[in-house]
Amino acid sequence: MSNIINIRVTTEKCSGCGLCIKSCPFNCIALVDGVAFIQESCRLCGACVSVCEREAIVSESKNEKTGTIKYSGILIFVEQRKNVIAPVVFELIDKGRELADRLGEKLECVILGKDVKQQAEELFHYRVDRIHVYDSPFLEEFRDDPYSELLVCLIQEIKPSIFLLGAxxxxxxxxxxxxxxLRTGLTADCTGLETDSEGNLLQTRPAFGGNIMATIECRNTRPQIATVRYKVMKKAERVSAYKGELVCRDFDEKSIRNRTWVKKVAEAQGKGEASLTEANIIVSGGKGLGNPEGFKLVKELADVLGGAVGASRITVDEGWIPYPHQVGLSGRTVRPKLYIACGISGSVQHLAGMQTSDIVVAINKDPSAPIFRIADYGIVGDLYEVIPEIIKLVRELKEQK
Amino acid sequence: MEIIVCIKQVPAITEVRIDPETNTLVREGVEAAINPFDMYALEEGIRLRERYGGWTTVMSMGPSQAESALREALALGVDHAILLSDKAFAGADTLATAYTLACGIRKIGVYDIVICGLKTTDGDTGQVGPGLAEELGMPHVSYVRRIIDITGKTLLVERSLEDYYEEIEAPLPSLITVTKEINEPRLPSFKGKMAARKAPIEVWNSNDLGGVLDRFGIRGSPTQVMKVFNPQPRLKGELLQGNPKSQADQLVKRLVEKRLA
Amino acid sequence: MNYNKVNNEVLSSLIGFIGLENVKTDGATLEKYSYDETPHGLRALPEVVLKPENTEQVSRILSLAEQNRIPVTFRGQGTGLSLGAVPTSGGMLVSFERMNRILEVDEDNLMAVVEAGVVLQDLRREVEKRGLFYPADPGERTSMVGGNVGTNAGGMNCVKYGKVRDYVLGLEAVLPSGKILNLGGKVVKRSTGYELIHLIIGSEGTLAAVTKVTLKLIKLPSLFITLYVPFNTLQGAIKSVSEILRDRITPTAIEFVERDVILETENRIGKKMPNHDSEAYLIIRLDGDNDSLLYDEGEKISGVCLRNGAVDVLVADTKESQNNIWDIRSAFYEGIVKNKDVEVIDTAVPRSKIPEFILEVKNISSRYGVRILCFGHAGDGNIHIHPQRNDLSVEEWSKKLPKIMEEVYRTSKAYGGTISGEHGIGLAKKKYLQIGLDEEQIRIMKEIKKIFDPNNILNPNKIFDIDDSTELVR
Structure with missing residues (x-):
């Protein structure tokens, strides 16, 4: 399979068996006069080509691979705020190292900010070959214009074949x-990165809220750019010494475009309150709480477990809890070690935001709630009876220690 | 003030359900609707016109069926609707989509602000907005949760980043992508709805847009979907039996085993 | 009336009939089954809660009760508003929660056969999957079919589709003797003797236990739109309703509501209506299969409303936006009643009289200095009237309330109306029965009750007292 630009059915070969109809994730194949007919809505994914036992479905590809040879190396954007490196970066580095070793290429990082050299040097402990540092008060705050401008310049100069950012x-x-x-391909929110036999990056990402997975390639342009979900990949391990090269990059502030200005910054959450995307444990509440007061119990459980509070869309829409707590397709995607869903039925949209959590616990009155289908531990019962018991037990455990 | 809102028609995601037996999406009877995030963009586009005067145009790239989404936007109070539709646009990834929309917006010529929804519920990339800004050579502010003010040639907005908010000042024209916090979308008036049912929708094809044919649709899309598959289902879980106390007890034991409590 | 208690011997027979796990005597369960949703309603504990699984078991329970002279109260989901399912005489409470099977959706005859404990929203979902529609829609969609039959429930869609009675074609019912009656069936027409089905519908569990129901279904309309119309005056809204109906337009539902009801409901459930700044609102649903006919109707309605001072006419045509409006509508009752001292009056008047009737109710409100909130099914004349205690002292309230209720009922009667449109009489409205019905009618009803239930064990003291022990307001 390669870059498909057309798919057609060789009607003489088609037996009308219908295998392709079942395979089509976009529901756009029908039987017309006993043979498969591909409708206009075809998204050229090629799923039908491989399932056809009679090779009656053929795809046409374009083949114009040009100018990808000069590109080499994996570049990683080191996101930092207030000189703290975003945790997703260490996962990117681990994956980047793996890809670099497999491809026999270099692993490079780029960091932008003010007084970030020290952070940059720390990254050598994660087996990075070269680190590009843009260090200037001008870059203290994240702004789209200068950040993207400098990164474009760097990419044009060092020509990496792969560029990864946290999603x-x-x-x-x-x-x-x-x-x-750069007029090149970008794949959002990847959960898997591999390479094919030609060294192209196979980027796997969830679509339709995680109900379908799609593998995407960018064969003819470079670099191949992907944003990668946090907490999906392994974190890089720190090694004591690794010999890398630090490149401090000067630039002329005046020549760098900047059109937006940060006037004010405010923290979204109170101090001590665990943030949702970073949290290892999340306790979420849904409609089953019955009323806004129910979140007090959810918060109490989250507090004893040292976790953050999440919420289903409906509770946010009903104003029980602010939007930043919303988990799901239209809220945040989370992947904690433990996700406890309290009174959440588990709509497709909610599952999309949390079904990759390591352990899912569901507490719900309704045994037919879809959340139980993905839960590792399910408790059918009244959350107002069960949760206080859990809180009590965890408190007792803590006191024993 | 000249306002352009870009929208997309998507399968109404609230309708999407999973068949518990086959574990696949149930698609029967799924309605098409304006991407929910774009409803906030439309509402904001209409409110800006109400506040600052001017003209709000809605633009969408899609098949001819997307006309119904544009009519919905007209019913809500948008002044003008343009559909970018051509076989050549089919199979576009986010890069080609941004390029096509940019050609359309350039053809309109005059604009102070372009508003997009944060992301679509089908593709879920959030890439078209910033990409479009780049194509148009204008700045963008993503994740806007509030437009604080527009004075002269400056836009002041509040954006919501990971765990903090920023107040950002940007010049006009700018592009913003908006979150659901920004407003509560209105219902259309019946009068607006009736007028929208009859209103002409302007359709522009690749010839109308000019532009480089090789940058539209599948030809202008560097990314291709190679494979689509169902995610691995999670292993079957364990239902904890007994009264609440015993259920809690079993759970906490298991969490302790996994070092989670 | 002297009844016997549920003794150990009776209990062990019951356990033999339906199994230990379905015979509950623990305090928490008895408490849970001691009330319905009537605001500040009376509570009364049953002696035992029974959860039979089939008609046979119901039959054995009833004949045991009859032999031992133990009162029996039937209960669906407990969402009633007139204390009908409250076991005021103790005894056995039979809950139909386990008899919740949809036995058949007959697509050839457009009918469904269901057990009494089927929850309304489950039934609707099931038939809608097949392109069919069960239109009877009491606001409370978690209620059970059996309970709906008991009160002849109505709801929002009556203006076009009628009430539960219009959809019941067959009933399976159990008499106190344990005999099982099979009434009606899958025939659409029948002219064969007295129609006992219609005696049992609306009898609030005083004549027989309803165990199975055969319901008529209709084709599911393919299109629905909802108009949401703010008005600056209540009168403008009400007047529009009569004009719409006079223009020969029949919407699926026409609901009217005052702003304060919306605000209190929004506060209660957290959802927001598309607009809540005007004095009064009409919420109108249209259905059909032809898009342009539907919008033509909408245009006519829009014209009527705007002529009568509507501020605007908003339209919801997506499932989501319509559901939002109707979900809030369904919660009006909860919104204004929960945590407040409120009475629920369920009068119905001829539709043309609604404007005068409501004006009269507002007069009563100001005469007594008691706030009265109204909403209801304007399309069918069924108006829910809610006096609120607010700052009144409990003493003052208990003095004024009965007078207000009596006046409202008499006003309704004077306009050719009735004292309950859809909630039933139960216990809560019993003493006003004679305002609604004359003596001769009540006498016949009592005689009928004696034929069905000679020992008066089925839901005794509901609707009326067989021995006239309650003093009626005459």
Whole structure:
């Protein structure tokens, strides 16, 4: 399979068996006069080509691989705020190292900010070959214009074959600008990165809220850019010494475009309150709480477990809890070690935001709630009876220690 | 003030359900609707016109069926609707989509602000907005949760990043992508709805747009979907039996085993 | 009336009939089955809660009760508003929660056969999957079919589709003797003797236990739109309703509501209506299969409303936006009643009289200095009237309330109306029965009761007292 530009059915070969109809994730194949007919809505994914036992479905590909040879190396954007490196970066580095070793290429990082050299040097402990540092007061705050501009310049100069960013707010904001400027492919929110036999990056990401997985390639342009979900990949291990090269990069502030200005910054959450995307444990509440007061119990459980509070869309829409707590397709995607869903039925949209959590616990009155289908531990019961018991037991445990 | 809102028609995600037996999406009877995040963009586009005067245009790239989404936007109070539709646009990834929309917006010519929804519920990339800004050579502010003010040639907005908010000042024209916090979308008036049912929708094809044919649709898309598959289902879980106390007890034991409590 | 208690011997027979796990005598369960949703309603504990699984078991329970002279109260989901399912005489409470099977959706005859404990929203979902529609829609969609039959429930769609009675074609019912009656069936027409089905519908569990129901279904309309119309005056809203109906337009539902009801409901459940700044609102649903006919109707309605001072006419045509409006509508009752001292009056008047009737109710409100909130099914004349205690002292309230209720009922009667449109009489409205019905009618009803239930064990003292022990307001 390669870059498909057309799919057609050789009607003489088609037996009308219908295998392709079942295989089509976009529901656009029908039987017309006993043979498969591909409708206009075809998304050229090629799923039908491989299932056809009679090779009656053929795809046409374009083949114009040009100019990808000069590109080499894996570049990683080191996101930092207030000189703290975003945790997703260490996962990118681990994956980047793996890809670099497999491809026999270098692993490079780029960090932008003010007084970030020390952070940059620390990264050598994670087996990075070269680190590019843009250190300037001008870069203290994240702004789309200068960040994307400098990254574009760097990429044009060092020509990496792969450029990875975290699928964070920042990453998702600048990556499209960079990809557009470089006229290359960008895949959002990847959960898997592999390479094919030709060294192309196979980027796997969830679509339709995680109900379908798609593998995407960018064969003819470079670099291949991807934003990668946090907490999906392994974190890199720290090694005591690794010999890498630090490149401090000067630039002329005046020549760098900047059009937006940060006027004020406010923290979204109170001190001590665990943030949702970072939290290892999340306790979420849904409609089954019955009323806004129910979140007090959810918070209490989250507090004894040292976790953060999440919520289903409906509770946010009903104003029981602010939007930043929302988990799901239209809220945040989380992947904690432990996710406890309290009174959440588990709509497709909610599952999309949390079904990759390591352990899912569901507490719900309704035994037919879809959440139980993905839960590792299910408790059918009244959350107002069960949760206080859990809180009590965890408190007792703590006191024993 | 000249306002352009970009929208997409998507399968109404609230309708999407999983068949518990086959574990696949149930698609029967799934309605098409305006991408939910774009409803906030439309509402904001209409409110800006109400506040600052001017003209709000809605633009969408899609098949001819997407006309119904544009009519919905007209019913809500948008002044003008343009559909970018051409066989050549089919199979576009985010890069080609941004390029096509940019050609359309350039053809309109005059604009102070372009508003996009945060992301679509089908593709879920959030890439078209910032990409479009880059194509148009204008700045963008993503994740906007509030437009604080627009004065002269400056836009002041509040954006919501991972765990903090920022107040950002940007010049006009700018592009913003908006979150659901920004407003509560209105219902259309019946009068607006009736007018929208009859209103002409302007359709522009690749010839109308000009632009480089090789940058539209599948030809202009560097990424291709190679394979689509169902995610691995999670292993079957364990239902904890007994009264609440015993259920809690079993759970906490298991969490302790996994070092989670 | 002297009844016997549920003794150990009776209990062990019951356990023999339906199994230990379905015979509950623990305090928490008895408490849970001691009330319905009537605001500040009376509570009364049953002696035992029974959860039979089939008609046979119901039959054995009833004949045991009859032999031992033990009162029996039937209960669906407990969402009633007139204390009908409250076991005021103790005894056995039979809950139909386990008889919740949809036995058949007959697509050839457009009928469904269901057990009494089927929850309304489950039934609707099931038939809608097949392109069919069960239109009877009491606001409370978690209620059970059996309970709906007991009160002849109505709801929002009556203006076009009628009430539960219009959809019941067959009933399986159990008499105190344990005999099982099979009434009606899958025939659409029948002219064969007295129609006992219609005696049992609306009898609030005083004549027989309803165990199975055969319901008529209709084709599910393919299109629905909802108009949401703010008005600056209540009168403008009400007047529009009569004009719409006079224009020969029949919407699926026409609901009217005052702003304060919306605000209190929004506060209660956290959802927001598309607009809540005007004095009064009409919420109108249209259905059909032809898009342009539907919008033509909408246009006519829009014209009527705007002529009568509507501020605007908003339209919801997506499933989501319509569901939002109707979900809030369904919660009006909860919104204004929960945590407050409120009475629920369920009068119905001829539709043309609604404007005068409501004006009269507002007069009563100001005469007594008691706030009265109204909403209801304007399309069918069924108006829910809610006097609220607010700052009144409990003493003052208990003095004024009965007078207000009596006046409202008499006003309704004077306009050719009735004292309950859809909630039933139960216990809560019993003493006002004679305002609604004359003596001769009540006498016949009592005689009928004696034929069905000679020992008066089925839901005794509901609707009326067989021995006239309650003093009626005459």
């Amino acid at each position: 964070t707010s920042e990453g998702r904001s600048i990556a499209p600008r960079i990809a557009t400027r």
